[in-house]
Amino acid sequence: MEYLSALLNGLSYGMLLFLLGAGLSLVFGVGRFVNLAHGGLYIIGGYVGFTVFDRLDNFWPGMIIGPLVGAGLGLAADLLVLRRLHGHGREPDQVLITFGLALIIADATRAGWGGDIRSVRAPAPFDRPLEVGEFIYPTYPLFIIGVGLLVLALLWLLLQRTRLGAMIRAAAGDPQMAQVLGIPTGPVLRLTFALGVALAALGGVVGLPRLALAPGRDFEMLLLALVVVVIGGLGRIEGAFWASLLVGLTDSYGKLFFPEFTVAMIFGLLALVLIWRPEGLLGRRAA
């Protein structure tokens, strides 16, 4: 029974990481952009979700408002500053500026929402545990798994079955050639960035009933998102998905068997994967 619980815990945690990692991977794959403020967008989403719940006493509007706020901030950031820094060879500048933004977000949210731990209870109808015979398990993690699968499906449809998706893939594959062929790479990148950031904010809202918010959570989530993206291969959505599940399950089964060394196992896993395949599990060599 506890193995089954650990499996579901791992899957739901993995799906949460997928929301973060998919956004980060998308931004990297298309824009060749390192976004160290990604964890910041996660907690912004979370805090917005918390405030919405606080005011309206209803969790669900936050699921829309959080990502919208995230997308708006992403668009604004890209228009104002980040678009000047796209492309190869600008990594130090990207690191510097997004780390700066991450620091600004960290202190601004601390100023706005204080340093207390913020959490909400699971919203109805997912506030009741599931009982199947002797097996009792909360339903909210199952909801998270559902959201993760839905996002995966929508992303796949967007990237493989729509015109915008084809443009995004073209811009990711060869930005110069795409530009020559008349694809407006700048706006495409901006839209992708907003989408990736909105996914991080969505993760923040969805994760709120499971992972309480507190200062420092942003950098913790950033690191986990980076782990997922690097293990899966930079810029690969499917890679991010499998890596998220791997990290989620490592975490939950690690807690079961080696509670002391869970986090070390995650980074050990990362080191092993990188030693074996430096470009990530599904990554292509694109140095």
Place this chain on the structure above:
Amino acid sequence: MRAALSATPWTTLVARAGLLLAVAALAAMPPLWGGYTLHLGLVTVTMALAAMSLGVLVGWGGLDSLGHAAFWGLGGYAAALLSKHYGPWPWLVLPVAAGVAAGFAVATGIFTLRSRGIFFLMLTLAFAQLGFVVTFQWRDLTRGDDGLSGIPALAGFEDHRALYALATIFLAASYLLFSRLVRSPVGRVLDAARQNEARARALGYPVFLYRLAVYALTGAITGVAGALAAHERGFVHPRDFSLAVSATMLIAVILVSQRRLWGPVLGISVLVAMESWLSARTEFWNLFLGLLLVAIVLWGRGGIAGLAAQAWQAVGRLQRLLPRGSDAGAARRASL
């Protein structure tokens, strides 16, 4: 060397001597002041040692590491454990700290140095995080989140003024060593590979080995810096491995100038001064650091030095516009 010296105009020599004196006077302030200023001075000098070695990697190697804190933390923990369990002898502690950090650099460099750019950033960050997590969770050895406290002072350097002098000597020696290194064949090959790796390889240079050697050297020096800092504080914590420390070092490198060895030293000085000044006044000093970083990237191409160079050029343009009777001015106008 002698020819180069005699070819240098005496005004430049005087300016250099003056600069050296000014730096020496500035460096002598913390021990004279003592107390908190001495502490800040030691933080600055030890972090500058680490940042300068990272600066060689970034500026000449093109290796933007976001995990340099791994060497800092390893050096600190190795020194702390040795001093606590065996004895705080500098001749034992510092070489071991350097050796452990260099060993880690070689062991991880074999894997990380195969990649460049973003991949290298992520890989180095991953290994530093591994260090963070292992020290955090290996409680029997490291006491985890409590940190290791009660590290005895280095024998012979109980007085922090002496420790400061030692750290300053290390910093000056590293400066000389690195300025030799970047002019040496190894340094030039490193720089060439940064600009065009395929060509450097095609010319037959063992690029990977040179990178690994320099990586190990910078790791060792950062390990010593971490060991000195650990003895100054008498305390080490897994935080020494954290992203914040790595990022601070990388910021110090990019902040002023990536291609000058003194750049990271000035960068760290600015950061330490800013932190101590702002954190005494506001709880949210990171906000200001963040704003500074954004401003540097947007307007200061090439860091503060680039900003200064732009301002200097602007002054130059202004001067050219002014009517002047001097020969120099006329010559310059003629050449335009």
